[in-house]
Amino acid sequence: xxxxxxxxxxxxxxxxxxxxxxxxxxxxxxxxxxxxxxxxxxxxxxxxxxxxxxxxxxxxxxxxxxxxxxxxxxxxxxxxxxxxxxxxxxxxxxxxxxxxxxxxxxxxxxxxxxxxxxxxxxxxxxxxxxxxxxxxxxxxxxxxxxxxxxxxxxxxxxxxxxxxxxxxxxxxxxxxxxxxxxxxxxxxxxxxxxxxxxxxxxxxxxxxxxxxxxxxxxxxxxxxxxxxxxxxxxxxxxxxxxxxxxxxxxxxxxxxxxxxxxxxxxxxxxxxxxxxxxxxxxxxxxxxxxxxxxxxxxxxxxxxxxxxxxxxxxxxxxxxxxxxxxxxxxxxxxx
Numbered sequence: 029x030x031x032x033x034x035x036x037x038x039x040x041x042x043x044x045x046x047x048x049x050x051x052x053x054x055x056x057x058x059x060x061x062x063x064x065x066x067x068x069x070x071x072x073x074x075x076x077x078x079x080x081x082x083x084x085x086x087x088x089x090x091x092x093x094x095x096x097x098x099x100x101x102x103x104x105x106x107x108x109x110x111x112x113x114x115x116x117x118x119x120x121x122x123x124x125x126x127x128x129x130x131x132x133x134x135x136x137x138x139x140x141x142x143x144x145x146x147x148x149x150x151x152x153x154x155x156x157x158x159x160x161x162x163x164x165x166x167x168x169x170x171x172x173x174x175x176x177x178x179x180x181x182x183x184x185x186x187x188x189x190x191x192x193x194x195x196x197x198x199x200x201x202x203x204x205x206x207x208x209x210x211x212x213x214x215x216x217x218x219x220x221x222x223x224x225x226x227x228x229x230x231x232x233x234x235x236x237x238x239x240x241x242x243x244x245x246x247x248x249x250x251x252x253x254x255x256x257x258x259x260x261x262x263x264x265x266x267x268x269x270x271x272x273x274x275x276x277x278x279x280x281x282x283x284x285x286x287x288x289x290x291x292x293x294x295x296x297x298x299x300x301x302x303x304x305x306x307x308x309x310x311x312x313x314x315x316x317x318x319x320x321x322x323x324x325x326x327x328x329x330x331x332x333x334x335x336x337x338x339x340x341x342x343x344x345x346x347x348x349x350x351x352x353x354x355x356x357x358x359x360x361x362x363x
Contacts, residue, residue: 033071033075033076035049035050035076037074037076038070038074038076041070041073041074042066042067042069042070043066044063044066044067048063049067049071052068053067053068053071089334090145090146090147090148091121091122092121092122092124092145092148093112093116093123093124093147093148093150093330094123094124094125094126094142094143094145094149094150094151095109095112095113095124095125095126095151095152096126096127096128096135096138096150096152096157097109097125097126097127097128097153097154098128098135098154098156099127099128099130100127102272102274102300102302103273103274103302103303103304104272104273104302104317104319105153105154107320107323108153108174108319108322108323108326109123110319110323111319111320111321111323111324112151112174112324112326113323114320114323114324115324115327115328116327121327124142126139126141126142128154128156130156131156132156132157135154135156135157135161136158139152139165143165143168143169147169148169148330148334149169149170149330149333149334150165150169150170150171150172150330151172151174151323151327152165152172153174153175154175155176155177155218155219155220156218159178159179159181162177162181162184163181163182163183165184166181166182166183167183170185170329170330170333170334171183171184171185172184172185172186172187172326172329172330172333173185173186173187173188174187174188174322174323174326175189175219175220176188176191176218176219176220176223177219178219180340180342182340183340184340185329185330185333185340185341186341186342187322187325187326187342187343187344188220188343188344188345189220189317189318189322189347190344190345190346190347191220191224191227191347192224192227193347194224194315194347195212195223195224195227195228195269195315196228197347197348197349198228198269198297198299198313198315198349199227199231199232199235199269200231201355202267202269202295202297202355203235204358205356205357205358206358207295208237209240209263209265209266209267210232210237210240210241210267210268210269211241211242211243211260211265211268211269212224212225212228212229212241212242212243212244212271213244213246213268213269213270213271213275213276213278214243214244214245214246214247214270214271214275215245215246215250215271215275216247216271221271224271224299225243225271228241228269229241242260242263242265244260244268253278253279253282254282254285254286257279257282257283257286261288261294265294266293266294266295267295267296267297267355268294268295268296268297269297270296270297270298270299271299272298272299272300272302273298273300273301273304273305273308273312274298276296276297276298276299276305276312276314276354277298277304277308277312279296280296280308280354283296290310291310291356295354295355296312296313296354296355297312297313297314297349298312298313298314298354299314299315299317300314300315300316300317300319301314301315301317301350302314302319305352308354310352310353311352311353311354312352313349313350313351313352313353313354313355314349314350315347315349316347316349316350317345317347318345318347318348321345322345325343329341329343
């Protein structure tokens with residue numbers, strides 16, 4: 029079996045001490061640039077790779093965090109994961125990713141797997157994981173929930189979007205553009221979806237349009253949207269606020285099949301401001317969740333928990349409406 033280069037071999041090759049090699053490989057700022065370059069060149073020439081497991085055993089940390097997603101099919105979730113990874117890299121942390129295809133049993137199993145791999149903490153981007161599983165995980169490692177839970181979980185931090193306010197931004201935009209028959213499209217009763225529904229109903233009530241409110245519920249039959257949309261259009265609805273960008277694009281596609289153009293005939297607003305919203309044609313007006321802010325803040329909360337903080341923190345990020353061409357502007361409506 030060929031000899032696996034050690035840190036001692038790198039030190040001898042570079043003509044420096046073992047401790048200096050260790051500092052250089054960790055990226056310590058106290059190592060001079062010339063010495064660092066010589067050490068890295070020696071490590072590369074010898075084919076040296078650090079033994080992460082051994083270092084973890086010595087330090088009591090793996091320098092990795094786990095990220096658990098409901099699914100990889102929602103671009104917003106993957107954008108949050110990318111933001112977590114970027115922030116983690118700046119902190120010298122690696123990321124292990126797992127997803128559960130919207131199955132609670134699989135998500136629970138993925139959490140257990142990551143914890144068994146001794147990750148230093150978990151970022152959970154899924155409202156499908158129950159409070160009991162989150163609390164159990166929080167007793168084993170720091171956990172941050174990105175998004176809403178039904179109730180705050182003891183020992184678990186959270187950072188989420190103000191979904192009710194986000195929904196009101198969408199409705200206010202429709203109202204300013206002259207719409208009064210505004211429907212809400214949702215395929216989920218999970219906490220974030222429920223908050224957006226509450227925000228929609230409250231905004232309609234505030235505008236004195238509670239009698240015009242309609243929920244197009246897709247949770248029981250995902251294939252029913254064309255018929256539901258056709259009925260709503262026949263009843264005079266000409267604006268549709270969807271729970272997320274995926275569902276908003278479904279509305280746009282179904283409307284096109286029914287011969288209705290966006291935004292000339294109907295207006296559509298999504299939620300998340302994901303890559304789908306930016307690439308859709310017409311461009312999709314959407315409530316921006318600031319995935320990059322949520323991901324970065326989640327890593328900050330993990331680091332402070334790892335550092336010994338014991339109090340629970342629950343941050344709320346204010347959303348913004350990103351207006352594109354799937355809705356009429358107020359100026360257009362007034363013309």
